[in-house]
Amino acid sequence: MKFAPLRRFFYELHLWLGLASGLILFVVCLSGSLYVFRNEARQLAAPEFFYVEATADQRLSADEIVAKVEAARPGKKVGSLTIPESPTRTVAVVLNDAPSKGERGQGPGKGQGQGKRQGPRDGSGRGQGRGEGQGLRDGSGIDKAPQNAGQGAGRGNGQGGGKGGQGGGGKRRGETIYVDPYTGAIVGEGATPVDAFFGFLMRLHRWLCLPTEIGRPIVGVATLIYVVISLTGLLLWLPRTAAAWRRKSTWKTALNVRVRRGGWPLVFDLHNALGFYTLVPALILALTGLCWSFGWYRDAAGAVLGEAPFKAKSEKPESLTPPDGSPRPATLEELIAKHNELDPGAGDVTISIPQDESTATTIQKGRVDGFFALAVKNKTQWDRLDASVVSVERYGQMVEVERFADKPFGAKIASSIRALHLGEITGLSSKIFFFVVCLIATSFPATGVALWTHKLRARNKKRRAQTDGDAASKSDPKTDGDASSNAVDETPTEETV
Secondary structure, three states: OOOOHHHHHHHHHHHHHHHHHHHHHHHHHHHHHHHOOHHHHHHHHOHHHHEOOOOOOOOOOHHHHHHHHHHHOOOEEEEEEEEOOOOOEOEEEEEEEOOOOOOOOOOOOEEEEEOOOOOOOOOOOOOOOOOOOOOOOOOOOOOOOEOOOOEEEEEOOOOOOOOOOOOOOOOEOOEEEEEOOOOOOEEEEOOOOOHHHHHHHHHHHHHOOOOHHHHHHHHHHHHHHHHHHHHHHHHHHOOOOHHHHHOHHHHHHHHOOOOOOOHHHHHHHHHHHHHHHOHHHHHHHHHHHHHHOOHHHHHHHHHHHOOOOOHHHHOOOOEOOOOOOOOOOOOHHHHHHHHHHHOOOOOEEEEEOOOOOOEOEEEEEEOOOOOOOOOOOEEEEEEOOOOEEOOEEEOOEEEOOEOHHHOOHHHHHHHOHHHHHOOOOOOHHHHHHHHHHHHHHHHHHHHHHHHHHHHHHHHHHHHHHHHHHHHHHHHOOOOOOOHHHHOOOOOOOOOOO
């Protein structure tokens, strides 16, 4: 049976878009499937960075770890530290350059910083920030590299100040080191043996190792094409007639992978049946991945979900008004204890330490390890000078604890986009699942091209047989029937299933 006109259109669209983007999708899917296990590979390659032997000694407090690290690294300040729930894991500490008072400038100084961008601001990959401050920059007006934008510019007030170069509110990136929680000794710093390989995979997955302004839109367009291919593939997978919907044999053919038959029927099933089974998770990967490619897509996703993707990356801690006098600041351990009272339960604790008293200290807690560990965190902000929790407005009400469970559904999706795309949403279980899905998606360009070329060869063979049969019937009037009827193409295709 031949295609109806609309079905023929979907078939041609599916075919030619697949041929046009197949190589790019193959590279993107393969690199993505390998990148899923980057953390596990780093832990295997450099276990001394991540694991310690649990002893009978009590673990050091957060304040003791900060003091020991800053004493071992003069000129550095601890920007954040992650205290693991497990007693055999190291503490991850992020170090930033200590702020320098410098000389006071005589006029408005401008500074620029360049750095890698974690939370994208717009499609061009650039973000700009502007701030007024006191004494955070030296007289030369040079600011440190921001984490966020490819370029960030800041404006001081002529007194060596300014939080410029924040890239639209992004956080600064510092050096990450790993500390023994029992001794405070630095047990790991720098790159692990596999970091270069996974850095290459990331660049290949995001930009095809091309300049970002070229590679990012190419990958984005190929991802959009994949969405169209998936939807047209579903339409072609569905039975064509009401009678076919009622036949069990139709669904048996559509849903089974006939391994025993082998050959081209097996190749067809690998493309057809596995395409159906992986449709939803593969679309999740594609739709979330587009948030890194296009600014207009992120804006549209934010409008639909009610919250912008990557909002947490650009959110600043609450600003505080320091009280008169010089009260003793609360220790980090005191703040952790108070957080645990508001947010009981186990999980790794991450503390972000501001460099001045006018910014709140943030604490987040959540599980990151385990076969099934939901990648969500609850967050509190604290005024360290009086150890009081800072209430913030979230979704129309003032809250002390920003709980994931209290977010609207759309906001939950928006805040989980990164975890969904990286396969980390439910820990190791989701990593394995999305690894298999992405690996299967890698095979679709290969099986699709193989089926297309085989179909072309079968069609040409049938035409040659028909031509030879016509010639034979002309030379022998007694020849009866169509010789081409013996050249039947038994390979299943979209036209025959």
